Amino acid sequence: MFRFFILTFISFISLNANILQDAINKAQPGSIIKLESGIYQGNITINKALTIIGKSDNVIIDGLNKDTVIQITSSNVILKNLTIINSGNRMDKIDAGIKISNSSNSVISNCTIKNTLYGIELAMVTNSIIENNKISSKDVDISLKGDALKLYYSNNNKIRNNEIYNSRDTTFAYSHKNLFSQNHIERSRFALHIKKSHTNTIENNHIIANSVGLIFAGAKKTTVQNNIITNSNGKAGIAVLVKGVSDFRFKDNTLKYNNKAFxxxxxxxxxxxxRFFTNNDISYNNEAFHFHGAIKQNLIKNNTINGNIEDVVKSVRGNTTSKNIVENNYWDKYAGFDTDRNNIGDTSYKMYQYADRLWHYNNRVKFFYATPIISIINFILNLAPFIEPVLLLEDKKPLLYVGS
Structure with a gap:
């Protein structure tokens, strides 16, 4: 009887022991831990420089639906080729697949993170790399999901070539000089939300079918280039939202099939x-440029604006100014001539807001946009407006052909 009790007790201890945490605790700083195929218990903490590598594609670290699966509190930690699943559900604790804090020179690569509340959180992390990972959230309503990636006071990091699906947001808050490159983000709420974060570069990303593609709030010295942002629909349906920015460089991007491009x-x-908008393809959106409040201090140059229902919309009365530089854009609605054949229109392209544009201030009127009566009103008012129209933008050198 006594022998049976001892054997049962030993078996109970081994079932509840966290083998991976034990290996981490025993490892010397700088060690490499290679994991064979299998399921390992999560809720582990890495507090020393270590490398943990999965030797195959079947190395799973399971958080058992509680807390954060892997917590990193040291610099020089490398995680590669791991599948990380089943974090807890506590928003107040930011339960995540991986949580990194007060760290530098860490690498998370070739990992799959799924069924976690948050994917990867970086808090006060510098000079680290997040690359080649696949991240998706728990199968709950989008308002109950966490962020796929969350950077907080984290600088000089590289986030590249990740795939993010069915998450809530990716966020930068007070995080500067980061590179966000070659990522694919699909079916999320805000693909990337950058607030009070400066000197970040956003390039070569593919952002598709999110409620909002990119949001920049209070950001300075931001470069956004060579991205493709498409199919932003739903209640917001905005490809790029810009508020309170300075030295904002948006160039060589493609914005197509969105409700609002900007x-x-x-x-x-x-x-x-x-704000500097140059060399972008802004085509087949419901609205190309939607301004809320003042239309001022924008440079809009060498863009292709083609096939949009509305080129320029202003949603609030007043505060319209002419302090913009707008030139050398191709507008498919421009109806001028080019007598000297230099591909620049002889007259400027002026975009007016006529009295009939009721839907600019009342979205419910948009239901009638394509009806014959509205089309007739548009035609008549363009010929002979009964109220002086408001000039929104003027391109003084409109192009007649694309790419010239």
Whole structure:
């Protein structure tokens, strides 16, 4: 009887022991731990420089639906080729697949993170790399999901070539000089939300079928280039939302099939150019440029604006100014001539807001946009407006052909 009790007790201890945490605790700093195929218990903490590598594609670390699966509190930690699943559900604790804090020079690569509340959180992390990972959230309503990636006071990191699906947001808060490159983000709420974060580069990403593609709030010295942002639909349906930015460089991007390509909220007291939109393809959207408040201090140059229902929309009365540089864009609605054959229109392209544009201030009127009566009103008012129209933008050198 006594022998049976001892054997049972030993078996009970081995079933509840965290083998992976024991290996981490016993390892010397700088060690490499290679894991064979199998399921390992999560809720582990790495507090020393270590490398943990899965030797096959079947190395799973399971958080058992509680807490954070892997917590990293040391610099120089490398995780590769792991499948990380089943975090807890506590928003207040930010339960995540991987949580890294007060760290530098760490690498998370070739990992699959799924059925976790948050994917990867970086808090006060510098000079680290997040690359070649696949991240998706728990199968719950989007408002109950966490962020796929969350950067908080984290600088000089590289986030590249990751695949993010069915998550809530990817966020940068007070995080500077990061590179966000070659990522694919699909079916999320905000593909990337950058707030109070400066000197970040966003390039070569593919962002598709999210409620909002990119949001920039209070960001300075941001470069956004060579991205493809498509099919932003739903209640927001915005490819790029810009508010309170300065030295914002948006170039060589493609924005197609969105409800709104740009939603721009400018401050009424701006005194210099804040936003630079150059060499972008802005085509087949419901609205190309949607301004909320003032239309001012924008440089819009060498863009292709083609096949949009509305080129320029202003949703709030007043605060319209002419302090913009708009030239050398191709507008498919321009109906001018080019007598000297230099591919620049002889007259400028002026975009007006006529009295009939009721849907600019009342979205419910948009239901009638394509009806014959509205089309007739548009035609008549363009010929002979009964109220002086409001000039929204003027391209003084419109192009007649694309790419010239």
């Amino acid at each position: 939603y721009i909220d400018a401050k009424h007291n701006e005194t210099e150019i804040k």
